[in-house]
Amino acid sequence: MNGWNGNILEIDLTTQTHKIHPLDMEVARLFLGGRGLGARLLWDIVGPEVNPLSPENALIFTTGPITASGSQTSNRFNVSTKSPLTDGILHANSGGWWGMQFKRTGYDALIVRGKADTPVLIEITGEGVAIKDASHLWGKGVFETTETLDQNRNKRNVLCIGPAGENLVRIAAIMNDKERALARGGPGAVMGSKNLKAIVVEGKEKNKPADPDQFKFMLYETGKLLKASPLTSQALPEFGTAVVMNVVNEIGALPTRNFQDSQFEYADNISGEEITDTILVKNQACWACPITCTRITKTKSGKEGEGPEFESAWAFGAQCGIHDLEAITEANYLCNDMGLDTISMGNTIGCAMELAEKGLIKEPLAFGQADKLLGLIEDTAHRRGFGDELAEGSYRMAAKHGAPELSMSVKKLEMPAYDPRGMQGQGLVFATGNRGACHETGNMLGPEVLALPRLIDRFATQGKAGIVSVHQNSAAVIDSLLYCKFANMAVAEEFFARTLSAITGVHFTADDLMMVGERVWNLERLYNIREGFGKADDTLPKRMLDEPVAEGPSKGFTVKLDPMLEEYYAFRGWNQNGVPKPQKLKELSLEFAIEVEND
Amino acid sequence: MIDQRLYEEFRDIGRDIFVTGLTSSHGGNMSVRVGDKIIIKRRGAQFGRLKRSDFVETSFQGKDSGIVRASTELIVHRAIYEKTSALAIVHAHPRTAITLSMSRDEIIPIDNEGSYLLRKIPVVSVELASGSDEMAEAVSEALRGYKVIMQRGHGCFSIGQTLEEAYHWVSALEEVSDIILENKLLNEGFIEYRKHSESYSKW
Amino acid sequence: MPTIKLFGNLRKIAGVKELSIAPPSGMLRSSSQGASLGGVLNELEKEVPALNGVILEDGQVRPHVVITLNGHSVAKLDVTVTEKDFIAIFPPIAGG
Numbered sequence: 070m071n072g073w074n075g076n077i078l079e080i081d082l083t084t085q086t087h088k089i090h091p092l093d094m095e096v097a098r099l100f101l102g103g104r105g106l107g108a109r110l111l112w113d114i115v116g117p118e119v120n121p122l123s124p125e126n127a128l129i130f131t132t133g134p135i136t137a138s139g140s141q142t143s144n145r146f147n148v149s150t151k152s153p154l155t156d157g158i159l160h161a162n163s164g165g166w167w168g169m170q171f172k173r174t175g176y177d178a179l180i181v182r183g184k185a186d187t188p189v190l191i192e193i194t195g196e197g198v199a200i201k202d203a204s205h206l207w208g209k210g211v212f213e214t215t216e217t218l219d220q221n222r223n224k225r226n227v228l229c230i231g232p233a234g235e236n237l238v239r240i241a242a243i244m245n246d247k248e249r250a251l252a253r254g255g256p257g258a259v260m261g262s263k264n265l266k267a268i269v270v271e272g273k274e275k276n277k278p279a280d281p282d283q284f285k286f287m288l289y290e291t292g293k294l295l296k297a298s299p300l301t302s303q304a305l306p307e308f309g310t311a312v313v314m315n316v317v318n319e320i321g322a323l324p325t326r327n328f329q330d331s332q333f334e335y336a337d338n339i340s341g342e343e344i345t346d347t348i349l350v351k352n353q354a355c356w357a358c359p360i361t362c363t364r365i366t367k368t369k370s371g372k373e374g375e376g377p378e379f380e381s382a383w384a385f386g387a388q389c390g391i392h393d394l395e396a397i398t399e400a401n402y403l404c405n406d407m408g409l410d411t412i413s414m415g416n417t418i419g420c421a422m423e424l425a426e427k428g429l430i431k432e433p434l435a436f437g438q439a440d441k442l443l444g445l446i447e448d449t450a451h452r453r454g455f456g457d458e459l460a461e462g463s464y465r466m467a468a469k470h471g472a473p474e475l476s477m478s479v480k481k482l483e484m485p486a487y488d489p490r491g492m493q494g495q496g497l498v499f500a501t502g503n504r505g506a507c508h509e510t511g512n513m514l515g516p517e518v519l520a521l522p523r524l525i526d527r528f529a530t531q532g533k534a535g536i537v538s539v540h541q542n543s544a545a546v547i548d549s550l551l552y553c554k555f556a557n558m559a560v561a562e563e564f565f566a567r568t569l570s571a572i573t574g575v576h577f578t579a580d581d582l583m584m585v586g587e588r589v590w591n592l593e594r595l596y597n598i599r600e601g602f603g604k605a606d607d608t609l610p611k612r613m614l615d616e617p618v619a620e621g622p623s624k625g626f627t628v629k630l631d632p633m634l635e636e637y638y639a640f641r642g643w644n645q646n647g648v649p650k651p652q653k654l655k656e657l658s659l660e661f662a663i664e665v666e667n668d
Numbered sequence: 669m670i671d672q673r674l675y676e677e678f679r680d681i682g683r684d685i686f687v688t689g690l691t692s693s694h695g696g697n698m699s700v701r702v703g704d705k706i707i708i709k710r711r712g713a714q715f716g717r718l719k720r721s722d723f724v725e726t727s728f729q730g731k732d733s734g735i736v737r738a739s740t741e742l743i744v745h746r747a748i749y750e751k752t753s754a755l756a757i758v759h760a761h762p763r764t765a766i767t768l769s770m771s772r773d774e775i776i777p778i779d780n781e782g783s784y785l786l787r788k789i790p791v792v793s794v795e796l797a798s799g800s801d802e803m804a805e806a807v808s809e810a811l812r813g814y815k816v817i818m819q820r821g822h823g824c825f826s827i828g829q830t831l832e833e834a835y836h837w838v839s840a841l842e843e844v845s846d847i848i849l850e851n852k853l854l855n856e857g858f859i860e861y862r863k864h865s866e867s868y869s870k871w
Numbered sequence: 872m873p874t875i876k877l878f879g880n881l882r883k884i885a886g887v888k889e890l891s892i893a894p895p896s897g898m899l900r901s902s903s904q905g906a907s908l909g910g911v912l913n914e915l916e917k918e919v920p921a922l923n924g925v926i927l928e929d930g931q932v933r934p935h936v937v938i939t940l941n942g943h944s945v946a947k948l949d950v951t952v953t954e955k956d957f958i959a960i961f962p963p964i965a966g967g
Contacts, residue, residue, distance in 0.1 A: 286867040290787075297784070299935060299963035308879060310966035315878045319959045320942045341966065342882060379966050512967060516829075519965060520937055523830050524944055531671050532702050535755045536829055542753065558965045563813070567871065578813035583753040622942025636703040 071279040072134030072573035073097050077110075078176040078198065080191060082263050083124060083183030087198045092177050098575065099658055102133025104160045105549030105589040106178060107149025111158065112592060112662065114180070117600050121153040122237055122262040124184035130171065130268075131179075133551040134573050137172040138276040140284070141291050141560075142553035144169045144356035152254035153262075154239045154413070154462050155480045155505050157597045159254035162548055164355035165246035167226040173272025181265060190218070190229075190267040203266040207235060210406040211244045218269050220247065223356070229267035230257045231408030233450040237261050238460040240413035240449075240483075244405060248375035249355075252410035254482060254504055255462075279574030287568040291560050295359055298559035300521075305362040305555060306352055310379040312341030316518060318387075320527070321623035322491030324484070325387045326436050327419040328477045328612055331488040332621040335392030339382045343394055360555050368395045374402040377411075380508075383486035384415020389422060390436030400442040407450035413462060416483035418445055420463040420476055421455075429470045430455075474611045479506035480602070489613055491623035492517045494525075494533040497633045498541070500607050503593035509554070511541035521558065530629045534636035542586030549589055550582070588657040591641075591649050595662045604647045607634060670707055670723050674700065678709070679718045681758075681835045686716030690760040690838055696823065697739040700756045700831060701749050704728050708745060710737045740799040744825070747808035754811070754827035758834040761823040764845035765789075769818045775844065776868050778851060778858060782844035786816065788871040789841055793820040816841050873911060873952045879962040881926075885919045892918060908940065909948030911958065926960055935963035 073092055080087040100106045107129050119125045129149040136143055146168025152159035171179065174193045181191070190203040206214050211231040220227045226246055233241035234257030241257025242250045251257075278284035295301045304312050317323045318336035325333040337343060344364060350373065353363040367373040377385075377398050385397040404411045425434035432455050434441060448456025458466045463476040463483055477484045482505025489496030494513035499506040508514070515521035516536060525536065547557055550565055563579040570577050597606075608614075609628055617625045638645060642653035654663050670678075678698060685691055685698075696715055699708035705725050709715075713722035726734025728746065735742055745757050768775050775789040792806045797819065807825050810817040816826035816837035824841055828834035851858055872891040882888050892914050906914075909930070916923050926936055930948075938945050939959045940952065952958065 283867070283870060286864050286870070289864050294784070300965035304879060304962070304964040305966065308964070308966075312879060312964045313966035316937060316939075316959075316961050316964065319876075319939050319961075320944070337888075340878075342879065508967065514967065515965075518937070518944075520935060520944070521965065523832050524946065525830065526673065527944075529673060532674065532700070532755075534703060535701055539753050539755060539829060554967065555965065563815070566813070580752045580812035622939075639704040640701075642704075 071277060074175050074177045076176045077178045077180065079180040081183045082181065082185040082265060085200050099588060101549040101585055102177060103131050103147040103162065103549040103551040104545060105585060107131045107147050107160055108589055108592050111149045112596055115151050119151060121151040121156065121259060126151050126259055128181040128259055129178060132168055132172040132177055133549060135569060136551055137169040138278060138572050139357055140288060140568050141295060142358045142556045145551040145553060146171060147548065147551065148243060148251045148256050150256055150259045153258045154255040155482050157480055157600055157602055158503055158593050159256060160504060161251040161253050161256055162551065163245055163249045163251045164553060165249035166222060166356045167228050167245035167270065169356045170226040170270045170272050172276065173274050174270055175274045181263065185264040188264050188266050190269065192269045194271040195273065206266050208232060211408050212247060212406050214267060215247045218267055225271045227267055227269050230260045231406060231450065233257055233408045234261035236452045238449060239462045240410045242408050242410045244408050248405045253507060257408045278572045280571045283571035287571055291564055294559045301360045301555060301559045305360050308341035308345050309362055309364045311344055311382045313379055314340040314382065320491060320518060321621035322488045323387050324486060324488040326390045327388065327423040328488060331491050331618045331623050333387035336387065338392040339386040339394055339397060347394065348398055362555060366398055368398050372399055372402055374405060377401040380486050381411035384412050385442055388415050388419040391439045393439040396439035396442055400446060403443055403446045407446060409450060412485050413483040414446060416477060417459050417463040417466065420467055421459060423475055424467060424470055424472060429472055477610050479609060480606055482506050489609065489628045490618045490626045492527045493530050493628060494537050496609060496613065496628035496630060497533055497537045497637060500609050500630055501637060503597060510544045511537055513540065528626065530633050533633050534640045538640050541590055542583050545589040546582045546586030549585055588659060591657055591659055592662060594649060598648060607647055675720050677831050681831050682715045682718045685760055685835060690762045690842060691715050692761065696760040697741055698758050698831060699745045706745060706749060708738050708742060711739050743799055744804045744807050747804035748811055748827060751808040752811050752827060755829045756831045756834045758826050758838050759823060760838050762838060762842040764849050765818055765824055765841050766821060768845050768848060769820045774869060775818060777844040779844060779847045782840060783862060785840050786844060787868045789816055789818055790814060791818045791820050797822045872954050873956040873958055875915060876957065876959045879964050881960060881962050884921050884925060906952055907948060908945060908950045908952050911952050937961040
């Protein structure tokens, strides 16, 4: 078999047994792998009666047919589960090396079910599958755990949680290869609830293409385009992802102080340019990637680590009114060590700062207090003092104090670094995101800000629904194929289709891929509908809908969500309540899920 | 129905397409998809002088009053929107590309820009070459794998997220075709400078 | 004179983060009339020769270069610019 290994490993931590069953090739063709395969398996395994932090929830790690093939950025992997933050579908993907190595162990997916009595780790090597005692590691940070388990870049890779996951913090991340993260929606807490500390992999299977000549040609053409594009060959390697801080700020879409403003007067101090000028040591690449966007940085106090990325720099920066790059960077390192989602952590702290300034909580907190960051993050990871409230995420925290509208979140997932009042299409993306307010599932940064591929009017609403839908579908298939979205900035789906065809020997066109994306999007939607989500959840915080931006280029704007949403449902072939029509589901081979809407 | 911004886009691109010789005065058509509707140039409108009244809004499927005035090739546009992720379609009659399509099943660029952007443009052949079911099927199927395709003897269809993108592929196609034709007329051969170009036909 | 802000690698190329450009001589300099954006960019290239061919190519903005005027993206170079305006120029960038 080419591309797919054809096997799924299932481990039951309650009985401490495992079994292997074949990957259904029909499912593989319809969902490819990664996020798509994860959603399909999750649909069968985790229903609405399951509490996300109970043993009945499952952690489903998936790779895809291109993983470990050597094609550019073929290192990523996905986790799917039910989110303890949103109670809806969770999917998250990460780079580094772990995904490539797991694929090399000979499986396409790993399903972890049940709960161990005491802390354990899973080890998958040439010797087989072992479940070992991990009590000596429980309580330890991600960095120490990774080193203790003998992380060795191309040969042996460690995925683990830190204290945050162990303490069931709802915004906890699963970390791999020390500082890569599966973060949004709190998958770390699910892993912690199973008493699973780490999964270590060592493999040797190779992913050989069915058509080696065509594969070599695609490798060459893709490499050519990645090199020719200044985005992937200059901007990202030189300045990292935070290079967009200034442009998002310039146009008035950089959320500041819990989205009270859309410009931050100190944006330049926390930008990619500033990182390169001051704390950058060197850049680094994930496995098989020529883009090299990772930042290896060092602060004046001598701490070294990865990042901060754009979102992290924003979350502890503009969102909290902080411009001390060193403090922001160390907050980022600490989140990595504790195993926390930096976006949710920073956003939640910003929310707490506003609650404090408005007198709704008694914590001595205010915007701009850079010296508070490390303490708050530690307390969150250990659920200590006020940290116990932060650990619940911004929505539950704000709601507890009678002000849920001050949580800048959708479906309880904290909003990332874009003020949708300055980018109408992004507003639609956040409101309709299946995992909540998420920029990775259809980011409109390209078309609305960067003229990628072409500039569209960021304040217009008519016609946005189509572009948003296409971007959401595209992101869904890229996440299922497990390419890096940065490769997509230079290389289009037609390349991915041809590379996939060369690897698997199965013919895929660009639109076959877009259809996979649409299929995955609809299945995730149905999953959430089955969980009880509806049209009322396709919304934005009141501040985005009712409070016009006060100053700057986006002055006077709110998000005009209703007309965009109407057009969006129509475009997607859903009814007026946002439920996919049977006709659409049949088109997408999702008949098995049709029974949901008869409820 | 059609807002000012969208109209101006249609008008400007229509003008560019006509002025650069990519179609005759009344030939070709363009459309965009908005929600579950299609906005398409009406039958008989001049490409280079489009007025607001030259656009028709019609539904995705089924018959409504819109189809009476819409372009004769509405059926092809509908099929494309149904089968692909296109949000905009341009159909033009680029002369050189049409000339080349008469004698080959695929147009393979020899120039650098064309190679980068397109690599290969397939040619589909249809007997009833205007507004037939056969044409709708062949063209929409081909556009699932390519951004721009040729229909032998008739013209090109290109798709994109915006009209500008779809227009770009048409313009690039004709540049590719002109260079191929002129190279042939010059009759001095062709020194290959690209690596792996023999694989373009497998694109 | 309108203020021009430079970002990304333009800063290293130009050696500055921000500068003011006098409109081309011969043009009226009162605040009620301005120069065109294209005119200002041409002057910028003259004053900072290292930026030649980096922002403009054949009189057009190079692909993926983003230029904003007071925070709004501009595509046409004939837009009027006055001394109170802020022009920001971004080289091709991407991130997330």
